[in-house]
Amino acid sequence: MRRLLKSFKTEINPTEKQKVIIHRTIGTCRYIYNFYLFHNKELYGHGEKFMSGKLFSVWLNNEYLPKHPEYSWIREVSSKSVKHSIESACTAFLRFFNHQSGFPKYKKKGRSDVKMYFVRNSPTDCLCERHRIKIPTLGWVKLKEKGYIPTSKDGYVVRSGAVSMKAGRYYVSALVEIPDTVPDGNLNEGIGIDLGLKKFAVVSNGKAYKNINKTARIKKLEKKLRQEQRKLSRKYKNLKKGETAQRTNIQKQKLKVQKIYQRIDNIRTDYMNKIIAEIVKNKPSHITIEDLNVSGMMKNRHLSKAVASQKFYEFQTKLKAKCIENGIELRIVDRWYPSSKTCHCCGHIRKDLKLSERVYRCDCGFIEDRDFNAALNLRDAETYRIA
Numbered sequence: 001m002r003r004l005l006k007s008f009k010t011e012i013n014p015t016e017k018q019k020v021i022i023h024r025t026i027g028t029c030r031y032i033y034n035f036y037l038f039h040n041k042e043l044y045g046h047g048e049k050f051m052s053g054k055l056f057s058v059w060l061n062n063e064y065l066p067k068h069p070e071y072s073w074i075r076e077v078s079s080k081s082v083k084h085s086i087e088s089a090c091t092a093f094l095r096f097f098n099h100q101s102g103f104p105k106y107k108k109k110g111r112s113d114v115k116m117y118f119v120r121n122s123p124t125d126c127l128c129e130r131h132r133i134k135i136p137t138l139g140w141v142k143l144k145e146k147g148y149i150p151t152s153k154d155g156y157v158v159r160s161g162a163v164s165m166k167a168g169r170y171y172v173s174a175l176v177e178i179p180d181t182v183p184d185g186n187l188n189e190g191i192g193i194d195l196g197l198k199k200f201a202v203v204s205n206g207k208a209y210k211n212i213n214k215t216a217r218i219k220k221l222e223k224k225l226r227q228e229q230r231k232l233s234r235k236y237k238n239l240k241k242g243e244t245a246q247r248t249n250i251q252k253q254k255l256k257v258q259k260i261y262q263r264i265d266n267i268r269t270d271y272m273n274k275i276i277a278e279i280v281k282n283k284p285s286h287i288t289i290e291d292l293n294v295s296g297m298m299k300n301r302h303l304s305k306a307v308a309s310q311k312f313y314e315f316q317t318k319l320k321a322k323c324i325e326n327g328i329e330l331r332i333v334d335r336w337y338p339s340s341k342t343c344h345c346c347g348h349i350r351k352d353l354k355l356s357e358r359v360y361r362c363d364c365g366f367i368e369d370r371d372f373n374a375a376l377n378l379r380d381a382e383t384y385r386i387a
Helices: 014-043 052-066 068-078 079-097 216-241 247-281 294-298 305-310 312-326 368-378
Strands: 002-015 116-119 132-135 141-142 155-165 169-179 191-194 200-203 206-211 286-290 327-334 359-361 367-369
Touching: 014 052, 014 079, 014 116, 014 367, 052 068, 052 079, 068 169, 079 116, 132 155, 132 169, 155 327, 191 368, 200 247, 200 368, 216 247, 247 312, 286 312, 286 368, 294 305, 305 312, 312 327, 359 368
Parallel strands: 191 286, 286 327
Antiparallel strands: 002 141, 002 169, 116 155, 132 141, 155 169, 191 200, 200 206, 359 367
16 A cells, blocks of 8 residues: 655643753754854855855764864754755755745844754654654653644554654654555536635635634734733834833743744634535636735735635645545636636636726626636636645
8 A cells, every 4th residue: 555644733831851952953053044144144255155065064073063063062062953954955955046935034032943864764663642642852742732643553654753842842754654545536517716804705606705814802802912922013113212121021022922923823724624524625627826926915005904814826726635635626827817807708808907806796797706707617627736
């Protein structure tokens, strides 16, 4: 039987000793990442060739550290985590050279998402039970959500993973080897999904999902976030003026802001996951979505915040993974496809259609909601690429 790799992320409850190891490892990985960027910038300034991650690792262990014993603390953490941070920095450079992203930036403490990477080296590593998981250099760590990660007793194998921190909480992301079960053929009609800002998604089967960012729950949290951010700003101003503002109080206030951010993000992610699960549960033969130009939409300063809060890219990524898992064909239509301007009844394209017109009216007598008409056109689109 073929095996697949699936990622599971859940919260952990490490001991104080384990927290120290996690903090130390993440700090070392951040330092190594920044050191690799700095070293290559220095080589470029002297007209020397770019140093790959593999060569940098050899140079660091065989030349640099023996000559600089004051940096021996680098060897005290997991070598796999250090090597992975070097590979991540090298990948960032390669993406820049291939014009896929901007120039790599330094990782900042408390802001950048740096993880403690681990890998299965022996059969006794990366074991998972219902209530705990065994991580190299940490040992057994308690899981807060019991039974979520498949256990080793059932024959599942954890190949690798990463430990991360966010808003004072600790998480483990485990890559588990699971059997590849071939799903039955889906005989139901395909569906089209039109994503937007007024409504998060309108589906061609008549289902519409509201924009959760307009609900009272999110608005209340965003109001609380603004209040806490103002408090944090005032503490920083008082510190600059030389008043008796404690740095520990600033850290406490910063943690409050981070927790509210995380709360809002968790609500949005949970809502998105439920939408995807409900759509895939119907087992359509195919799902068609539009390739939105999210980066272009973000340039509009009036819409950038609303676009970012909708998390369109994350929706597409998770939908793709769910479709692969359930044997559903995911079709991506070109961003220039006039799904909103095309009449689903006669095929006429209204080039003068304005964004303020929420009801589509055609000369043939067809009258329908603008977003639902777009979803129908996406469902029946003949030009697409398979994700």
